[in-house]
Amino acid sequence: xxxxxxxxxxxxxxxxxxxxxxxxxxxxxxxxxxxxxxxxxxxxxxxxxxxxxxxxxxxxxxxxxxxxxxxxxxxxxxxxxxxxxxxxxxxxxxxxxxxxxxxxxxxxxxxxxxxxxxxxxxxxxxxxxxxxxxxxxxxxxxxxxxxxxxxxxxxxxxxxxxxxxxxxxxxxxxxxxxxxxxxxxxxxxxxxxxxxxxxxxxxxxxxxxxxxxxxxxxxxxxxxxxxxxxxxxxxxxxxxxxxxxxxxxxxxxxxxxxxxxxxxxxxxxxxxxxxxxxxxxxxxxxxxxxxxxxxxxxxxxxxxxxxxxxxxxxxxxxxxxxxxxxxxxxxxxxxxxxxxxxxxxxxxxxxxxxxxxxxxxxxxxxxxxxxxxxxxxxxxxxxxxxxx
Amino acid sequence: xxxxxxxxxxxxxxxxxxxxxxxxxxxxxxxxxxxxxxxxxxxxxxxxxxxxxxxxxxxxxxxxxxxxxxxxxxxxxxxxxxxxxxxxxxxxxxxxxxxxxxxxxxxxxxxxxxxxxxxxxxxxxxxxxxxxxxxxxxxxxxxxxxxxxxxxxxxxxxxxxxxxxxxxxxxxxxxxxxxxxxxxxxxxxxxxxxxxxxxxxxxxxxxxxxxxxxxxxxxxxxxxxxxxxxxxxxxxxxxxxxxxxxxxxxxxxxxxxxxxxxxxxxxxxxxxxxxx
Numbered sequence: 001x002x003x004x005x006x007x008x009x010x011x012x013x014x015x016x017x018x019x020x021x022x023x024x025x026x027x028x029x030x031x032x033x034x035x036x037x038x039x040x041x042x043x044x045x046x047x048x049x050x051x052x053x054x055x056x057x058x059x060x061x062x063x064x065x066x067x068x069x070x071x072x073x074x075x076x077x078x079x080x081x082x083x084x085x086x087x088x089x090x091x092x093x094x095x096x097x098x099x100x101x102x103x104x105x106x107x108x109x110x111x112x113x114x115x116x117x118x119x120x121x122x123x124x125x126x127x128x129x130x131x132x133x134x135x136x137x138x139x140x141x142x143x144x145x146x147x148x149x150x151x152x153x154x155x156x157x158x159x160x161x162x163x164x165x166x167x168x169x170x171x172x173x174x175x176x177x178x179x180x181x182x183x184x185x186x187x188x189x190x191x192x193x194x195x196x197x198x199x200x201x202x203x204x205x206x207x208x209x210x211x212x213x214x215x216x217x218x219x220x221x222x223x224x225x226x227x228x229x230x231x232x233x234x235x236x237x238x239x240x241x242x243x244x245x246x247x248x249x250x251x252x253x254x255x256x257x258x259x260x261x262x263x264x265x266x267x268x269x270x271x272x273x274x275x276x277x278x279x280x281x282x283x284x285x286x287x288x289x290x291x292x293x294x295x296x297x298x299x300x301x302x303x304x305x306x307x308x309x310x311x312x313x314x315x316x317x318x319x320x321x322x323x324x325x326x327x328x329x330x331x332x333x334x335x336x337x338x339x340x341x342x343x344x345x346x347x348x349x350x351x352x353x354x355x356x357x358x359x360x361x362x363x364x365x366x367x368x369x370x371x372x373x374x375x376x377x378x379x380x381x382x383x384x385x386x387x388x
Numbered sequence: 389x390x391x392x393x394x395x396x397x398x399x400x401x402x403x404x405x406x407x408x409x410x411x412x413x414x415x416x417x418x419x420x421x422x423x424x425x426x427x428x429x430x431x432x433x434x435x436x437x438x439x440x441x442x443x444x445x446x447x448x449x450x451x452x453x454x455x456x457x458x459x460x461x462x463x464x465x466x467x468x469x470x471x472x473x474x475x476x477x478x479x480x481x482x483x484x485x486x487x488x489x490x491x492x493x494x495x496x497x498x499x500x501x502x503x504x505x506x507x508x509x510x511x512x513x514x515x516x517x518x519x520x521x522x523x524x525x526x527x528x529x530x531x532x533x534x535x536x537x538x539x540x541x542x543x544x545x546x547x548x549x550x551x552x553x554x555x556x557x558x559x560x561x562x563x564x565x566x567x568x569x570x571x572x573x574x575x576x577x578x579x580x581x582x583x584x585x586x587x588x589x590x591x592x593x594x595x596x597x598x599x600x601x602x603x604x605x606x607x608x609x610x611x612x613x614x615x616x617x618x619x620x621x622x623x624x625x626x627x628x629x630x631x632x633x634x635x636x637x638x639x640x641x642x643x644x645x646x647x648x649x650x651x652x653x654x655x656x657x658x659x660x661x662x663x664x
Contacts, residue, residue, distance in 0.1 A: 303424065305390075305449035309400065330524070330556050331424070342422040379406055379453060381428040381445035382421055 003315040004361045008201070009150050009178055009294060009352035010319055014244065015203040021247040022205070025240040033237055034228065043239055050246025054210050057249040058176075058195065059186035066211045066232050067242050071177040071198030072101040074211035075144075077222040077233070078194040079105055082142035082171040083114075085218035089141035091115045095127055095156075096337040098146055102175055103333070106144075115139070124286035125154035125338050133164060142171045147179035147195075151321055151334040151350055152285030153294025155183065162192045171217070177201055177209075181252035182259055182291050193217045199241060203354070204248035208241035255355050263353050264292035266362045270351060271295040273366040278373050280386065284321075284340055284348055293353040296321065296335075298344030301383045302376040307349055310372040316365055321348035343382070392450060393484030399454035404461055407443040414468075416503025418496055423525060423552070425452045425493065429500040431463065433508075439463050439471065444500075451483075451490040458482045459497040468505055474498060475538060476550075491550045495535065518644055519605040521563045524556025529567055530643060536571045544568070570651075585654070591618050593653045598625075601648055606640070613645065616662050623649060623659045637661070 005013070031040035033047050051062040068074045079102075083092075094106050096118045110116040117135045120128050127145070136143070143165045148155045158174050165172040173194040179185055181202030187195065195212040199205060213219055213232075225234025274297055275281050284296040299307065304320030311318060321332035330336070331345035340348065351365070377383040392400070409415075409430035419426030425448030434440040442460040446453050459479055463471045476494035480486045486494055518530030535541060535550045544564045548554040554564050585593065598615055606613055612628035625645065627637050638661075646659040 301421070301447065303448050303452070306400070306453060309450045313401065342424075346421070346424045379403060379445060380447040381417070381426060382447055384408075384445070 001315065003317050004357075004364055005317045006351040006353055006357060006361070006365065007317045007319050008354040009153075009350065011200045011206065012203050012354050013356060014200075014205050015248060015251055017251060018204055018244045018247045022240045022244045025243055033239065034226070046246075047237060047239065047242055050242050050249075053246040053249045054197075057185070057253050058180060058197070058212060059188045060212050061215070063230075064187075064212055064215055066213055066229055067237060067245070068209045068211055068233060069207055069238065070209045071099075071175070071196050071201075072209075073222070074196035074198070074209045075099075075101040075173075075175055076105060077211055078173045078196060078213075079109075079142060079144060080222050081194075081213075081218070081220045082173065083109075084220040086141040086171070089139050091117070091137060091139040092141055093117045093119060093132065093135060093143040095119045095121065095145050097121055097125065097149055097151075097154075097334040098144075099150055099175060099177065102144055102146070114141075119145075121154075121337055123339050125149060125152045125284070125334070126286055126289065127156050127161075129157070129161070132161070136165065136168050136170060140168075140170045142173060144173040144175065147174045147176035147185070148183065148291050149285070149334060150178045151332055152296045152338075153178070153291035153352075154285040155179070155289045155291065157289075158192065159190045162190050166191050166193075178291065178294075181248075181256070182293055184256060187212060187214070199245040199248060202248050202252045204245040205241050208238055208245045210245065258355050260292050263355060263357065266357060266359060267293055267295055267351070267353055269359075270353075270362050270365060271297065274369055277366075277370045281373075282344055284335060284338065284344075294350065295352075296348055296350045298335075298340060299347040299349065299373050300343045301380050301386060302347040302373060304347050304349060306376050307347065307372060310376070311369070314364075314368050316368065319350045319352075321345060321350065390451070390487050390490070392454075392487070395458075395482075395484045396451060396454040396486065399457040399483065400450040403446075403453055403457040405441075405443050405457065405464075406445065408445065409441060409443050412504075414504035414508035416500040416505075416507060418499045418503060419448070421447065424448065425496060427452065427456050427496050427500045429456070429459070429497075429504050431504055431508075433468075437467050438465055439468075440465075448493065448496075449490070451486050452493040452496065454483055455479050455486070455493040455497045456500075459501060463501065468508065471501065472505055474501060477539065488546075488549050491539075492552050495550055517639060520608070521567070522553035522556065522560045525552040527551050527553035529563075532564060532567050533571055536568060542568070542572075587618075590653065594618060594623060594649060594657075597649055597652045601652065602645055605644070611640075621654070621656050621658055623657055624662045625659060626662055 029043060031043045033040055033044035051065050054065050055062045092114050094102055106116050119132045145156055147158050162172045172192045174192045175196045176185055177196055177198040180197040193214045197210050199208040221232050223234045228234055228237055280300040282298045284298055308320050321335045335345040335348055409432050412430040413433045414431045417428045428445045430443045431439045432441040442463050444456040444460055446456040462482055476498040479494040479497045518528035521527055521529050521532055531551055532547055532553055539550055541547055541550060544554050544561050547564050554561050595615055602613060610629050614626045616624040616626055641659055641661055649657045
């Protein structure tokens, strides 16, 4: 039996159609898109088509799409570009719940002399907009905020934020790695200057991402070298993966409706059933302003790694916000920023679905999680105290 | 994903001796919900002083549960004298091995056992010994020193793996490094300050160190200390507050006050307690 995979915010399977489109570029179509001969030149044309497909997924024009190696590279490129383009500004803003690609980059910049504002979130994971706007000033070089949170799925109002930040003449970047392919992303409506996305979260392979750079945005390349990507990102193109990202983007646009209706329904069923059947259980994050595929559930008085390993015995794949899984000793910075009590933070499990999940799989999870939690609670010295 | 041995997996998936013993002879509880793991260990002795039953309850990850389960198997049928020598390394070895990052789970087992034995012997709950170094996880310098010595730890990361200290905000990494240097003898103190110090300078420096370093630490536990006299290299002090009645006061005096004064004033100082 194949595993029940509900860890799609970590990575997703490459769609069979995507793989099929990629294969010829590993074998007979191995030309370098920069070559003068038509053997390479036709590959360049396929990259152009892929760029168009990525652009149409997010309502951009193809010239605004830069291919990168991953979401993290897109993030780093965007932030560095903004800082280089605004050398007099030494203040940068982000939130307390970002992915490490932004969080650690900003912490790193703080050590090199930048003033960093980390905007807090409330207990539902929603951003403190007032705090954000109060902290915008003439020294602010960039505001970078995620579109959707990888752990809880909570969505930030980027359309409104982008508008306000832009009105103040400040560069706005959004890490939309978890949003693209799960909710509509339209750069005609959202006035962000830059946006990061990643291939392997939307059924393209690992090792490819893209950075959207709005026309007219000051830019400075991160990788220096050849003239590839219009001189904005040196290095021979990862042709096969770019072709894959193109195909995956085309499919993501087509499948968006299914994610928003069928997958959301499955997610809701999973979450509602677990909350109902397992006592002392809570949802982390705002129930409405949330990705349709993600739920983070806190099971009180048990520890996440233990839950995951028992699930692993049944071949159910998910993630945990607990400390022990990552090798760090503290539970996830996202859950802590939200003030999720320790009783639940250590026992929080993230389920993230994709179009490849079936109702049968969800029923299997619903049937098997409650006994796992029950068994672990019977071991826990705190569970008894609660009952008593 | 962690590489757990089959024995760890077995003890995690089929934990032995889970539960509570009513009216236990020994019970020891360590850890907390906030820390992410906790263990409550119980034992009952037979008429010959051997452990006839041991049970545990654990909140934590797979290796915490496995370590607890293994510990109950290890102590069953043995006397307290025998089991009091069990080290965290023994627990890890019993399970084959534990990932380095998970060694603190075995330390938790050892600590719970020590507490349970102390409970049986009617010893008072140990006061927190030493000075808190890691505020995130409430780990003292004494605990860190012990882990460093017993397990021959060499880096701050090692210390975090074994006793969690330094695993939170990271502010204490420098202090942990200092402890490592001290234990491994790499310390480069300002040598023999006393040799150049006049008596008056020495007394002043001792006073300052007590005020600045030692009193604040003792006050955290409701204790205090007064300098009575300095006779050559002998520093006469009186313990006050909770320290005065604490059964561990001699340890506080030698392990903490004396170490601190030797480190900061002069390496040949001897601290003695007087009762006025």
